[in-house]
Amino acid sequence: MPKVLREDVDNLNSILTVVVEKADYQPKFKSELNKYKNQAHLKGFRKGKTPISAIKKMFGKGVLSEIVNDLFQKELFKYIDQEKLNILGQPLLVKDQEQLDIDMKFMGDYELKFEIGISPDFELSGFDEKSAYTYYKVEVPNETIDKELDDLRQRAGTMTNPEDDIQENDTVTLAVKELEGKKVKEGGVEGQFSILMDRIAKKKVKKEFLSKKKGDTLEVNLFELEDLSSGKASPEDPEAFVRKYYLNLEEGDDREINPTFEASIVDVMRREDAEMDQAFFDQVFGENKVKTEEEARELMRTDYEKHFDLQADSLLYKTVSDDLTDKHALPLPDNFLKRWLETTNEKVSEQKIEEEYDKFARQMQWTLVRSKLVEKFEIKAEESELADKVKASILPYLGYMQNMDDGMLNQFVERTLNDPNQYSKYYEEVVSEKLQGAIKEAVSLKEEVVTKEKFEELMAEAQKDNQLKSPNFTEEEE
Numbered sequence: 338m339p340k341v342l343r344e345d346v347d348n349l350n351s352i353l354t355v356v357v358e359k360a361d362y363q364p365k366f367k368s369e370l371n372k373y374k375n376q377a378h379l380k381g382f383r384k385g386k387t388p389i390s391a392i393k394k395m396f397g398k399g400v401l402s403e404i405v406n407d408l409f410q411k412e413l414f415k416y417i418d419q420e421k422l423n424i425l426g427q428p429l430l431v432k433d434q435e436q437l438d439i440d441m442k443f444m445g446d447y448e449l450k451f452e453i454g455i456s457p458d459f460e461l462s463g464f465d466e467k468s469a470y471t472y473y474k475v476e477v478p479n480e481t482i483d484k485e486l487d488d489l490r491q492r493a494g495t496m497t498n499p500e501d502d503i504q505e506n507d508t509v510t511l512a513v514k515e516l517e518g519k520k521v522k523e524g525g526v527e528g529q530f531s532i533l534m535d536r537i538a539k540k541k542v543k544k545e546f547l548s549k550k551k552g553d554t555l556e557v558n559l560f561e562l563e564d565l566s567s568g569k570a571s572p573e574d575p576e577a578f579v580r581k582y583y584l585n586l587e588e589g590d591d592r593e594i595n596p597t598f599e600a601s602i603v604d605v606m607r608r609e610d611a612e613m614d615q616a617f618f619d620q621v622f623g624e625n626k627v628k629t630e631e632e633a634r635e636l637m638r639t640d641y642e643k644h645f646d647l648q649a650d651s652l653l654y655k656t657v658s659d660d661l662t663d664k665h666a667l668p669l670p671d672n673f674l675k676r677w678l679e680t681t682n683e684k685v686s687e688q689k690i691e692e693e694y695d696k697f698a699r700q701m702q703w704t705l706v707r708s709k710l711v712e713k714f715e716i717k718a719e720e721s722e723l724a725d726k727v728k729a730s731i732l733p734y735l736g737y738m739q740n741m742d743d744g745m746l747n748q749f750v751e752r753t754l755n756d757p758n759q760y761s762k763y764y765e766e767v768v769s770e771k772l773q774g775a776i777k778e779a780v781s782l783k784e785e786v787v788t789k790e791k792f793e794e795l796m797a798e799a800q801k802d803n804q805l806k807s808p809n810f811t812e813e814e815e
Contacts, residue, residue, distance in 0.1 A: 454670035
C-alpha cells in the first residue's frame, strides 16, 4: 500500500509525502499492458499475439505514468479524508519538487511531496440571541399602491375609438399634407402616422389638439411636433426621423420640405381603464381571491412588504456576516493561498494577486465562519428542496412550456442535479436561504421603519460595499 507521511510546518501548513512503491502499481501495470496486447493489431503479428515487450516499449511509459499519478491523487485525498484535515484550496506540489521520472528500465518506488494549507481551529463567538441588529421595514406609501392599481386597471382595460374628444393619454392617427403658404402644396409630400399625445412637445400645440376631435384638421410644424430628445430618434438627427417615420420617404430622398403641414385627425385610440369589478379582480389577482378594492389594496401592500422584507433579510445577512468576519480575524496560511491563487489564475500576475489578496482572505474568513454557523444550526439541503429550487429557477424561462407534465419537468430536474456543478450551485442556494432565515430568528432585531427611497439608498450602498470588498483577479488591459 502507498504510504503518506505528514510533517507539520506550523498550525496552518503541512507537507504530505506520498510514496508509491513498485508493489503498489505493478499488478495494475501488468493488467493494463495485457489489455493493450489483446487489443493491439501490429504489423507482423496476429491480433492478440504481439509480444508484451513490444507493447511495453510502445505504450509502457504512458500507461505507467497514468497509473502512478492516479495512485498519488487517490492516496493523497484518501489520507486527507481519513485524517479529517480541513484544508483550504487544493494540495500543491512543494516548490522544489522534481517531476516524476518514469524509467522503464528501472521501475522502482516514486515519491512526491505536497504542500497543504489547513483551516484554523476556532470557536464561533460573538453571536447569540443577545446580538442586536437593525432590521429595516419599508413603509409602503399609499401613492405607490394607487399607481400600481392604476397601472393594473390600464393594462386590463380595453381600446376604444372616441369620436367626440381627445384626451391626454390618447393616441391620434394623423394624415398630413405639406402646405405652401396656407394651401396644400400641389405635388407636395404626404404621410400618415400615429403619435401619443404625451409626446407632443409644445404645450400650445397639445392644447390645440385637446380641443379637437376625429375628423378635425389643424396646422402643425411637423419637425417640432414630437420631443425627439427622448424617443426613437437621436437628438442629433430629428429631421431624418420625421422623414422616415412620419412621411415614409425613401433613404436618399433629400428634396426640400416645408415644415408646415395640414394634419387631419383620422382616428383617436383610447385605452379605457378596467372597472374595479369582480371580473377585474379575478383577472389580476386570481379567481375569488379578492372581492373589494380594499382587499385588493391590502393584498398589494402585503406583496410589496414581502418583496422589501426579502431584500431586508439580505441586508441583515450582510450586516451579520461583516460583523462576524470582523470579530473573527482568523489566521490563514497566506503564502500557501497566494501560491494556490497563482496556480488557479494562471493569467493573473503575482502583483495583482498580492493587491487583491486581503479581500480574498476576508472572503475566506467569512466562509469559515459561515461553515460554523451552518454546523451550529444543523443546516442541510434535502433532495426535495433542491428539486423545488431547480423548478422555481427554470419555470420563468419555459414560456409556453410552463404547463409541461410533471414527468418531463422531473426529468429536467434530474438531469440538472446530476451535473456536479449544478448540484453544488443549488445546494449552496438552499443552504444560504436557510442560514439567512436561521440568523434572522437567532438574533435580536430592532426594527427601523424607513421610506422606500431611503431603503433603496441603503441597498445601493450595501451593493457598492460588496463590490469594493470582492477580490478581482482579472488583469487590467494595457
